[in-house]
Amino acid sequence: MKSLISPPFSPLSLHFPKTKPFAFFSLPSKPPNVSYPKFLHAKPSMPSPRPPIFSIPIRQSHIETPQSSSPCGEVHVIVGPMFAGKTTTLLHRIQAESNNGRTVAVIKSNKDTRYGLDSIVTHDGMKLPCWAIANLSSFRQKIGPDAYDQLDVIGIDEAQFFEDLYDFCCETADHDCKTVIVAGLDGDYLRRSFGSVLNIIPLANSVTKLTARCELCGKQAFFTLRKTDETETELIGGAEVYMPVCRQHYVDGQVVIGAARSVLESKKLQCGTCA
Numbered sequence: 001m002k003s004l005i006s007p008p009f010s011p012l013s014l015h016f017p018k019t020k021p022f023a024f025f026s027l028p029s030k031p032p033n034v035s036y037p038k039f040l041h042a043k044p045s046m047p048s049p050r051p052p053i054f055s056i057p058i059r060q061s062h063i064e065t066p067q068s069s070s071p072c073g074e075v076h077v078i079v080g081p082m083f084a085g086k087t088t089t090l091l092h093r094i095q096a097e098s099n100n101g102r103t104v105a106v107i108k109s110n111k112d113t114r115y116g117l118d119s120i121v122t123h124d125g126m127k128l129p130c131w132a133i134a135n136l137s138s139f140r141q142k143i144g145p146d147a148y149d150q151l152d153v154i155g156i157d158e159a160q161f162f163e164d165l166y167d168f169c170c171e172t173a174d175h176d177c178k179t180v181i182v183a184g185l186d187g188d189y190l191r192r193s194f195g196s197v198l199n200i201i202p203l204a205n206s207v208t209k210l211t212a213r214c215e216l217c218g219k220q221a222f223f224t225l226r227k228t229d230e231t232e233t234e235l236i237g238g239a240e241v242y243m244p245v246c247r248q249h250y251v252d253g254q255v256v257i258g259a260a261r262s263v264l265e266s267k268k269l270q271c272g273t274c275a
């Protein structure tokens, strides 16, 4: 049986063509106070080749497995700059897991309000329903313990925004025997480690670092350049604020932005009305 445990969700207005249904997700027993609509997904027109389906060891049901048994979960980490295809890869892997008969759910941070809170959406418009929450520790309660127990695979998008990522991955993979697939930014716009994403590398079965295309020269982009002069670490935005760049253009961009900032600062100091 293929199941997607999804939040209460209005009928999907997917950006996928609706002519070729690929999966019917029947939903597991309903936790109290949560209503799940059944829905039909349509096959997305994938812009890139389907990534390999990783093999998943057959295991006993979570409910039947005592907590003291040997750890049987998995942690897979997908990182890279913005526009590298992290959400696309997560979506493909979740689809593959679901097609393999595993029960899946996807979480994203409720800080990311770019496309609403009810789905993860890629930069080219593919969507999957998700749970938008503030802390991963609230997920079990939010979804309901019964539904949580039935889950085989949990996808996490925008992982850089979850402070409790490490504890959640430990608990979910080591004790609850689930597969966790985590997608997030490894670095912020200053190329500093972002949130707890790098902290979970020691927990991981696999780590995939993706690259985008440099917006300025088309080479491989490893970094995210912020185009505005805002300096807070967390700043939700898309192509209007950020662009993926190669190393050369990251360094050049920082120089240009730094120069522009000092010009603005000196203008402010000279201007009586601005000061």
Ligand SMILES: Nc1ncnc2c1ncn2[C@@H]1O[C@H](COP(=O)(O)OP(=O)(O)O)[C@@H](O)[C@H]1O
Residues within 6 Å of the ligand: 047, 080, 081, 082, 083, 084, 085, 086, 087, 088, 089, 121, 122, 123, 124, 211, 212, 213, 214, 215, 244
């Ligand atoms: N400069 C770029 N390099 C690569 N992909 C880009 C770029 N700009 C836009 N895209 C689009 O973004 C898609 C990836 O989106 P998404 O999976 O949401 O990335 P991420 O989650 O890493 O930000 C690509 O398939 C492509 O269509």
Ligand SMILES: Cc1cn([C@H]2C[C@H](O)[C@@H](COP(=O)(O)O)O2)c(=O)[nH]c1=O
Residues within 6 Å of the ligand: 081, 082, 083, 086, 087, 112, 158, 184, 185, 187, 188, 189, 190, 224, 233, 234, 235, 236, 237, 238, 242
């Ligand atoms: C580099 C950088 C990014 N962010 C924000 C901007 C977006 O809302 C997300 C990343 O989304 P994507 O799925 O990877 O495209 O993170 C930020 O807050 N701070 C940063 O330095």
Ligand SMILES: [Zn+2]
Residues within 6 Å of the ligand: 214, 215, 216, 217, 218, 219, 245, 246, 247, 248, 249
């Ligand atoms: Zn470049």
